[in-house]
Amino acid sequence: MTFRGDRDKDTVCAVSTPHGVGGISVIRVSGPQTFSIVSKICTFLPAHPESHRVYFGNLVSTNGDGIDEVLVTYFKQGKSFTGEEVIEISCHGSPLICQTILGQLVQLGARPADRGEFTYRAFMNGKLDLVQAESVLSLIESQSQQAAKLALRQLKGQLSSKLEEIEDDMTWILAHAEASIDFSTEGITVVEDDVVQSRLRKIEAGLKELVATFKVGRLLKDGFRIVLTGLPNVGKSSLLNTFLEDERAIVTDIPGTTRDVIHGDTSFQGVKFTFVDTAGLRDEATDLVERIGIQKSYEAQNESDVVFFVFDIEKGLVAEEIQILDSLDPQKTFILANKIDRLGGSEPTSKLTETVEKALKNSKFFQKIQDPQAFFTRRVFFVSALDKKIRSEVLKELVKEFADLQVENTVLVSNARHFENLSRALENTQRSQALVDQGMGAEFLALELKESLIAIHETLGKRFDDQIMDRVFKEFCIGK
């Protein structure tokens, strides 16, 4: 009988370096049969290789055909990334060689690894905590330098150690709260309220700080999603091409050319930006396809981090555009006054600026803005799709405003699951403080603390919860 549990006893193999031609490729083999399998094709290995030592030799097929000159690194069970016996074969970076070696390994009894399976094994063998396992995943998937740095910081356990600090404080208070209940007849004061309060304040501050980093953390991890919106034919697609530095959208003079949502990724200052061009929003769109496109535009706006509202400066802000603006959230809106080149220059005249300001001032959109002066200086750009410089000008401002990158060494929360848990723990902590103030029984304080500890433990994977594990390991293709 074979079942899932047995599958974990397999020896698995996979190419651990990116696909395609490179200088070298690394094939990782992990599992109890690793050495016995690999030694059949790497006959140069000694019978008892040393852990963390590199061996050089010819990798030869079971038929005796030479395949490649390779470097083999051996990791003893318990001392490897996965916690199992691991061998890494560095071969020359050709897909053909990699495939041949993998074929040999499979023929000898290894199985191709599932996506994320090495990490999964590392977690199962206690080599990584849950946060670290998740960061490995993020690291593999990170699409920008910043995201990779963030994932690496989490892998090093920075978030975990910060959480463990908070956990320590919570446990300390909980222990004292419990003692004050169960040993109340001993005639001793276990702990004074103000000591508890000061610890709670420390926990609150720590959690608040972490929770506040989520927005930036998520933006660094997933990148910014920017939607270009505006009336048809104001030049959104041309701007998109400028931002993406390529010709992705079809640009014509015919209004309504863009009917579907067009995506494109670019990277700037190590941060990923996903641009989404949408169908222009116009009331008289009669064509069904175009109307569906407009519907999608609204959806895209809601899902975005930032909206670039584009209008034609030559025509000025028309009533319809004010209507669209009124539906937008000023917090995430930038205004791009496009086609400045048509007015014969790259800088707007003060008259033009005034006209735009005046048109805006009557809008509901404007009334929602907290600091209008700052909005005009930071959020309104006069641009031309022909001017390549606008890309960096606008994106620089955007990064400055949303993801102040002075975060190099701070711990960031970038995972939605962690964010939810920590927000819950923060609420519990704040309620705890109120309870102590009101002089409510220590048993209620204990409940709040236990709930917040559960949230921390869930984050760290110190508490088993089938639903949470399912959610995390869905990405590891486990249990399918």
Next chain:
Amino acid sequence: MANKKFDVIVVGAGHAGIEACLAAARLGVQTLMITTNTDRIGYMSCNPSIGGLAKGHMVRELDVLGGQMGVAADETTIQYKRLNSSKGPAVRGTRVQNDKHLYSQFQKDALYNQPNLQVLQGEVKRLILENDLCVGVVLQDGSEIFAKATIITTGTFMNGVMHIGLRQEAGGRVGDQASIGLSDQLAQFGFEVKRLKTGTPARLHKDSIDWSKTIPQGGDEKIYPFSYRSSTQLKLPQILCYLTRTTELTHDIIRGNLDKSPMFTGIIEGVGPRYCPSIEDKVTRFAERISHQTFLEPEGLNTDLIYLQGISTSLPEETQDQFLKTIPGLENVKVVRYGYAVEYDYIEPTQIWHRLETRTIRQLFLAGQINGTSGYEEAAGQGLIAGINAAHSILGREEFILGRDEAYMGVLIDDLVTKGTREPYRMFTSRAEHRLVLREDNTIDRLADIAARIGIVSQESLDILGSLRERRQALHEKMRSTKIYPTKDIQALLATIPSAEMTKSLSFEELLRRPEISSSHLEMLNFTVDPDPNVTEPVEIEVKYSGYIKRQMDLIQQSKRLEELVLPEGLSYADIRGLSNEEKDKLQRVKPRTLGQAQRISGVNPSAIQAIMIHLKGHKKLKEISVDGQQRTAGADDILARG
């Protein structure tokens, strides 16, 4: 003895033995109690009191489930106290001082008047085993008595050794012999038998105490008896206890004589209770404290003996005399019986099932201190569960187990059989993760239906329980449906409490949620509550703390998912990938019933639970495939390919 055949034999007549006998007999099976000394039935070997934090909870639970301890304690109370009364409702605990002789007498009468039950004086030397089945016992005189189930409740008597100073003698309690043979037989059968230690303080003569140097401590006026069957009017006159404290001189004397302490010279190997340390322990471990409190507690109404709470010791007599005289009020004290320590055998409790039957010998049940617990209440709780399960095994009924979310008794047994214990296990409220719903006040709501289901209580008792619950529901309903309007008079009355003005009409339930309003205020606002505190108080608590109670219920629901995941019997942990050797050993030994229980085994990590889950999911998938009618053996890859 004419009859040599019984359904159930209970060995021991302490707090566990009494409950075990009565439960079995009340369920209608023929029961025999065997004790070495019928004069010491229901004897309080240590402190003359019942209840306390978390312990009071268990006495009430026992009571609703047809147990005996609550009634006996109520009948013989000479001082009543509700502990933690200033704290929240879930952690209040009832403790009473008892007249220990009357208590013992009351229990003896209950046993002698119980149909289906006989009491025999004698010492059990060994069990009669047919392979792995226990079929009876052999007495000291060689006579054999047979039974379908045997419950051992020998307390501290198995290979008991008493220590005073460096002197030792065999025995489980002063004046009583030890019970030799039984634990050796169990050890030979393969049981892991270990040693524990406990101790008791000196008993003093009341006329030798200068009471003027102590502080009198009275009991409470308002009485919430343990038993729903008891009257709120206590039967016996109420006495005072007295508070005094050790001094620096006391501590100096103790420190200077540690070389005469069996604990500190290594003669005693058994582990003592961390939570009930001897005075030697206190002085050594908390060296910075210059004084420890102690209560002088009369052992009864008509006795000269005073129990010295908190000062248990095994120092030699002359040292005890010396240090006691440095305590204010005891300058001229006369010791009637010196303190001593007892070392005894216990069976590592991971060797028994939740139903308290041993895992290796069928129809053999263990209850009380033999399972590593300390305390009368812990013992009694196990006695009841063992008695019910022994009877059930004979009557062909299913095993009786209380959940951790149902009762402290459930927490107690689950902890013992899951985690084992290395020191005498005492119950604390903090051991119950669902504490907010395991309150003294809602014991009836938690357990009355269960009591009715197992049929252990009389119809008369069921009627009282039913009526109490109906009155509670009616009062709660009235609070919900009756409105109070913001009239001038009402606002004026609220101001006297003081409580904020009402801005609109409210139900009395809503008004009662205000922190400053209590049920006594409702009377003032013309809302009549039930005069029985057993009715009004639980309703008030449900109303006031409904938010927290609901959250606790949510947590229970969450943990239920794992509790309901029953692990297949005979699951081979050695085959599960991702478990450490230590985890495999522990799981194999405890054989958890559910994934929830597996998670509570110390040293079993969350990743192990994940591994078991994945292992089981694989099994399940395989079953699903064969249900589909696909007869071929499905390999793991096939299963995975199906997604």
